[in-house]
Amino acid sequence: MQWDHDIVIVGGGMVGAALAARLGDADISVGLVERGSAPTPPSGDYDLRISSLNARSLAFVEASGTVLPEDRCCPFRHIDVANQDGSGHSLFSAHDSGMDDFGIFIENRTLQYALWQRLENLPSVTCYTQCAPLSTMAASTGRMLELDNGKTLSARLIVGADGAHSTLRELAGIGVSSHDYHQRAMIINVETELPQQDISWQYFTPTGPIAMLPLSGQRASLVWYDSDEATKAREQLSNDALKMAIETAFPERLGKLTRVVARASFPIKRQHAKRYIGKRLALIGDAAHVVHPLAGQGLNIGLHDADTLAELIINGRDPGDYISLHKFECQRRLANQAMIAATDSFHHLFTGSKPLRQLGDLSLHLAERVPLAKRMMMQQANGLNPFKMR
Ligand SMILES: Cc1cc2nc3c(=O)[nH]c(=O)nc-3n(C[C@H](O)[C@H](O)[C@H](O)COP(=O)(O)OP(=O)(O)OC[C@H]3O[C@@H](n4cnc5c(N)ncnc54)[C@H](O)[C@@H]3O)c2cc1C
Numbered sequence: 001m002q003w004d005h006d007i008v009i010v011g012g013g014m015v016g017a018a019l020a021a022r023l024g025d026a027d028i029s030v031g032l033v034e035r036g037s038a039p040t041p042p043s044g045d046y047d048l049r050i051s052s053l054n055a056r057s058l059a060f061v062e063a064s065g066t067v068l069p070e071d072r073c074c075p076f077r078h079i080d081v082a083n084q085d086g087s088g089h090s091l092f093s094a095h096d097s098g099m100d101d102f103g104i105f106i107e108n109r110t111l112q113y114a115l116w117q118r119l120e121n122l123p124s125v126t127c128y129t130q131c132a133p134l135s136t137m138a139a140s141t142g143r144m145l146e147l148d149n150g151k152t153l154s155a156r157l158i159v160g161a162d163g164a165h166s167t168l169r170e171l172a173g174i175g176v177s178s179h180d181y182h183q184r185a186m187i188i189n190v191e192t193e194l195p196q197q198d199i200s201w202q203y204f205t206p207t208g209p210i211a212m213l214p215l216s217g218q219r220a221s222l223v224w225y226d227s228d229e230a231t232k233a234r235e236q237l238s239n240d241a242l243k244m245a246i247e248t249a250f251p252e253r254l255g256k257l258t259r260v261v262a263r264a265s266f267p268i269k270r271q272h273a274k275r276y277i278g279k280r281l282a283l284i285g286d287a288a289h290v291v292h293p294l295a296g297q298g299l300n301i302g303l304h305d306a307d308t309l310a311e312l313i314i315n316g317r318d319p320g321d322y323i324s325l326h327k328f329e330c331q332r333r334l335a336n337q338a339m340i341a342a343t344d345s346f347h348h349l350f351t352g353s354k355p356l357r358q359l360g361d362l363s364l365h366l367a368e369r370v371p372l373a374k375r376m377m378m379q380q381a382n383g384l385n386p387f388k389m390r
Contacts, residue, residue: 015285016161017115021064024122157320166287194255
């Protein structure tokens with residue numbers, strides 16, 4: 001049977017586009033189906049959605065020939081984690097792990113645009129925009145995908161990278177387990193008087209963490225986690241009142257703010273698909289898992305899914321055969337489950353009852369005083385195997 005493509009990917013967000021670029025760079029025929037339009041060049045001020053990319057994610061994106069614009073990437077060399085009352089504190093430095101930096105902070109739209117730019121130059125990739133799947137049916141050596149624009153595509157493997165509300169996951173009948181943290185993350189882009197561009201810090205408070213993610217120039221993205229009610233009340237504040245509230249609640253090290261540039265808030269949930277694979281079908285990124293963003297790992301583990309799947313496809317004989325998909329599920333479910341458990345424990349250890357918070361303090365003390373534990377935590381956060389000796 002002649003298939004339209006080797007692989008069809010549903011969802012051209014950062015994870016789907018990164019997989020398409022890596023496979024296209026290896027001359028594999030890919031169809032990328034995106035509900036929206038192709039992304040437009042980022043312009044003007046920083047966007048609100050920012051993500052950290054760790055060493056493994058950056059290496060994967062760059063292996064596809066994608067070039068990220070240096071002036072919109074902010075490398076960071078230190079991560080400082082502390083309790084706001086000063087009872088626990090741990091400073092992680094990239095140098096201690098023999099690295100120059102931990103990775104970069106980049107706007108989601110800048111990363112997505114850079115990936116799509118790469119796709120334009122890959123002859124084996126075809127992008128189908130402004131369309132979405134209506135139905136899907138598996139055959140023995142491939143799968144059909146009916147789109148809402150009247151077209152039907154076929155491929156040896158169909159990959160769902162269509163985000164937390166994945167249509168492909170639903171069409172394949174794959175359920176999810178989920179949990180609502182009853183918390184929101186308010187993201188606030190600010191201009192700071194102080195330069196603090198090589199460090200990212202996070203302080204835990206009993207109502208949720210507050211964090212500073214550096215951007216290029218004297219810009220920062222602040223993240224203020226709090227209950228639904230408190231965040232909704234904060235959203236009513238004028239920019240000047242919000243600036244004062246930040247200067248009161250955030251640690252002194254942030255210094256004065258020159259201005260609040262933009263803000264928005266997002267609900268915090270965790271979700272995990274019951275299976276990552278079906279017949280000639282795989283789920284990656286938020287379609288497979290959504291984790292608490294306090295450790296900045298959601299996109300990273302999505303890109304690690306794409307990296308693992310890409311290697312199995314590039315080095316295998318039949319993309320989508322059961323053995324490859326089974327290997328993918330085994331490797332990624334274990335790693336993602338560990339990340340879900342870690343972020344969940346962080347949440348409960350630092351925003352739970354007093355005894356739990358004391359345990360949280362103890363874990364920060366331990367990380368600070370036991371170099372091996374600290375190194376393993378840093379390697380885990382970088383997507384590297386913490387049990388592999390140099
Ligand atoms: C407040 C907050 C802060 C975060 N910070 C970080 C961080 O610092 N580091 C980090 O690693 N992660 C972070 N994350 C998580 C990260 O944003 C997500 O994990 C990531 O965006 C998931 O990417 P994705 O490509 O899988 O899904 P999405 O970004 O949701 O992309 C899905 C794509 O599929 C398309 N689509 C949807 N439905 C269909 C359909 N039916 N048909 C066709 N196309 C479709 C959409 O248009 C979109 O382009 C954060 C999350 C939050 C909420």
